[in-house]
Amino acid sequence: xxxxxxxxAGRGTGSLSPLFFKRVLKLxxxxxxxxxxxxxxxxxxxxxxxxxxxxxxxGDKASKEVYEAxxxxxxxxxxxxxxxxxxxxxxxxxxxxxxxxxxxxxxEDIARVFPATLELATIATIFGVVFGIPMGVxxxxxxxxxxxQVIRVAGLFGYSMPVxxxxxxxxxxxxxxxxxxxxxxxxxxxYEDTVPQVTGAILIDxxxxxxxxxxxxxxxxxxxPASVLGYYSIAYISRMTRSFMLEQLSQEYVTTARVKxxxxxxxxxxxxxxxxxxxxxxxxxxSYAQLLEGSVLTETVFAWPGLGFYITNALLSAxxxxxxxxxxxxxxxxxxxxxxxxxxxxxxxPRAR
Amino acid sequence: MTAKTxxxxxxxxxxxxxxxxPRSRGQARMVQFYLGWLSLSRNPLAMIGLAIxxxxxxxxxxxxxxxxxxxxxxxxxxxxxPPGSPGHLLGTDELGRDILSRLLHGASITxxxxxxxxxxxxxxGLVVGTLAGYAGGWIDTVLMxxxxxxxxxxxxxxxxxxxxxxxxxxxNAVLAIAITSWPPYARLARAETLTIRNxxxxxAIRLQGASPARIIAGHVVPLCLSSVIVRVTLDMAGIILTxxxxxxxxxxxxxxxxxxxxxxxxxxxxxxxxxWVATMPGLAIFVVSLGFNLLGDGLRDILDPRSGQ
Numbered sequence: 001x002x003x004x005x006x007x008x009a010g011r012g013t014g015s016l017s018p019l020f021f022k023r024v025l026k027l028x029x030x031x032x033x034x035x036x037x038x039x040x041x042x043x044x045x046x047x048x049x050x051x052x053x054x055x056x057x058x059g060d061k062a063s064k065e066v067y068e069a070x071x072x073x074x075x076x077x078x079x080x081x082x083x084x085x086x087x088x089x090x091x092x093x094x095x096x097x098x099x100x101x102x103x104x105x106x107x108e109d110i111a112r113v114f115p116a117t118l119e120l121a122t123i124a125t126i127f128g129v130v131f132g133i134p135m136g137v138x139x140x141x142x143x144x145x146x147x148x149q150v151i152r153v154a155g156l157f158g159y160s161m162p163v164x165x166x167x168x169x170x171x172x173x174x175x176x177x178x179x180x181x182x183x184x185x186x187x188x189x190x191y192e193d194t195v196p197q198v199t200g201a202i203l204i205d206x207x208x209x210x211x212x213x214x215x216x217x218x219x220x221x222x223x224x225p226a227s228v229l230g231y232y233s234i235a236y237i238s239r240m241t242r243s244f245m246l247e248q249l250s251q252e253y254v255t256t257a258r259v260k261x262x263x264x265x266x267x268x269x270x271x272x273x274x275x276x277x278x279x280x281x282x283x284x285x286x287s288y289a290q291l292l293e294g295s296v297l298t299e300t301v302f303a304w305p306g307l308g309f310y311i312t313n314a315l316l317s318a319x320x321x322x323x324x325x326x327x328x329x330x331x332x333x334x335x336x337x338x339x340x341x342x343x344x345x346x347x348x349x350p351r352a353r
Numbered sequence: 354m355t356a357k358t359x360x361x362x363x364x365x366x367x368x369x370x371x372x373x374x375p376r377s378r379g380q381a382r383m384v385q386f387y388l389g390w391l392s393l394s395r396n397p398l399a400m401i402g403l404a405i406x407x408x409x410x411x412x413x414x415x416x417x418x419x420x421x422x423x424x425x426x427x428x429x430x431x432x433x434x435p436p437g438s439p440g441h442l443l444g445t446d447e448l449g450r451d452i453l454s455r456l457l458h459g460a461s462i463t464x465x466x467x468x469x470x471x472x473x474x475x476x477x478g479l480v481v482g483t484l485a486g487y488a489g490g491w492i493d494t495v496l497m498x499x500x501x502x503x504x505x506x507x508x509x510x511x512x513x514x515x516x517x518x519x520x521x522x523x524x525n526a527v528l529a530i531a532i533t534s535w536p537p538y539a540r541l542a543r544a545e546t547l548t549i550r551n552x553x554x555x556x557a558i559r560l561q562g563a564s565p566a567r568i569i570a571g572h573v574v575p576l577c578l579s580s581v582i583v584r585v586t587l588d589m590a591g592i593i594l595t596x597x598x599x600x601x602x603x604x605x606x607x608x609x610x611x612x613x614x615x616x617x618x619x620x621x622x623x624x625x626x627x628x629w630v631a632t633m634p635g636l637a638i639f640v641v642s643l644g645f646n647l648l649g650d651g652l653r654d655i656l657d658p659r660s661g662q
Binding site: 030033034037038041042045046152153156157159160161162163164165166168169171172176289292293294296297300301311312315316318320323324326327330331334335338 | 398498499501502503505506507508509510511513514515517518590591594597598601602603604614617621624625628631632635638639642643645646647650
């Protein structure tokens with residue numbers, strides 16, 4: 001009874017109850033544990049690999065003394081738990097090691113390529129929201145009839161298509177045959193490095209520089225990879241919207257609204273969809289996180305110079321520091337978005353406080 | 354629905370399968386299975402999915418006999434022939450190998466990957482989930498915290514990192530997929546175990562002196578199986594896509610094995626002029642993955658009507 005009372009009091013005054021802070025604290029500790037687990041896994045992966053990290057640095061012609069000296073310098077003579085402690089300290093201070101491929105700090109490399117991935121995933125998520133939500137609503141309203149079936153099958157196609165193959169077919173048709181869009185890369189080659197980098201997102205930077213020509217070129221390059229990546233997002237968001245909407249449409253307040261004489265449009269798009277938006281926040285955040293990950297394959301196909309492209313290039317040259325650094329960054333964003341969606345959910349839905 | 358079927362059916366096997374007073378546990382299970390099958394067979398999309406999967410199994414079994422050519426045989430004089438060329442229905446690749454033969458042989462590799470993942474990830478999840486659910490207390494807390502941590506990881510990127518460390522190859526790719534995909538099964542198995550744990554029949558077995566290991570392995574796990582199997586079917590399309598993605602990045606099956614993802618990767622170089630080399634294996638992946646999705650969707654409709662329909 002008491003817990004119910006506090007919830008009521010909390011809602012009445014519009015303030016956040018102590019229970020809310022307790023839950024947030026619990027959430028933060030969960031996130032910390034998850035992050036620690038992520039670091040543990042990347043640490044283990046870095047240790048199980050068959051390539052000797054010392055040999056990779058000193059070369060296989062080094063004498064025993066040089067090899068030993070390098071081993072001590074890299075801290076590999078320490079017990080594993082000490083090495084793990086050092087590893088955590090390094091990562092927390094932003095040191096992800098040096099890349100073999102670019103011979104620069106991995107953190108610097110990632111900071112340089114990340115905006116491209118973020119730009120791509122953001123546009124793809126916008127596609128997912130703009131198309132996915134209305135499709136889900138339409139499917140729920142016409143449940144079991146042909147619009148529902150069409151949307152369902154379109155969604156299943158999205159789940160079943162290998163994203164890298166869809167990208168290749170898209171390039172073949174829209175770039176190779178029709179010539180409607182720009183090819184691989186973020187810009188045509190003669191536009192490269194002509195825009196002053198402010199945010200790292202070319203669409204925004206070119207607008208800031210007032211250069212519409214570059215903006216259009218960048219748009220023609222991003223539209224195809226973003227659509228390919230967004231297809232999955234559309235499928236996911238529309239499916240979730242549909243199931244949330246079905247739940248809402250069977251509620252009594254919907255009947256009440258109809259009895260009151262509200263138009264069907266207002267009932268569906270105003271009342272029901274408004275309540276669906278709360279759980280949808282979580283879905284959108286999750287799909288955004290998945291797109292950041294899905295960009296690994298899409299970026300490889302479109303030679304899109306983002307994090308995914310960076311990771312796959314590092315993979316092919318056995319550059320483990322770069323691979324693990326990329327994994328940590330993607331993992332952290334994943335965990336961060338989970339936290340964010342959970343917090344937003346609690347803020348928006350008074351029942352969750 | 355049940356009553357009507359019982360009234361109209363003929364005596365014999367069908368009556369035995371549709372009775373509402375089964376005489377043994379085996380019969381009860383068969384009745385349940387048959388009624389599930391009846392409603393699944395009314396769903397044309399699910400039936401298409403089932404047909405695709407059966408075709409995959411049959412093709413991978415008889416591929417050596419129906420393939421027009423040896424999938425590994427290179428004939429450089431015949432390289433990059435377009436589809437419809439004499440003797441090469443779907444054309445040839447950059448080394449003059451027959452694409453149709455390679456696709457047919459690739460079916461067994463896809464099936465091999467699917468089977469290996471299905472035999473590892475759910476088993477690991479079942480062990481963790483039933484143990485956590487049955488034991489409770491701190492074991493439950495530790496195991497579930499571990500599951501949550503793994504659940505929050507980016508699966509594809511983590512699988513990539515694992516394969517990069519272990520070295521490329523089908524088995525390592527499967528291992529990486531299994532390591533990153535067991536947590537949902539553990540969650541599911543734990544939830545099922547919690548509902549089973551406190552039932553009277555479990556207490557009865559415990560009073561008879563059965564050990565926890567025996568109770569879990571002999572009584573809890575079998576009851577969790579059906580929901581785990583449905584979940585595996587639903588996940589299989591994603592697993593096929595991940596495996597194909599690893600192959601595409603050169604981390605899965607190594608050449609000259611005709612793995613579909615690796616075939617797309619090889620065909621990528623000729624995309625604009627010889628489109629068929631990359632397109633055909635992609636279609637194969639799409640069809641198989643669609644088959645799993647259609648069947649999984651149908652199964653979910655039957656077992657959890659609330660989420661579908």
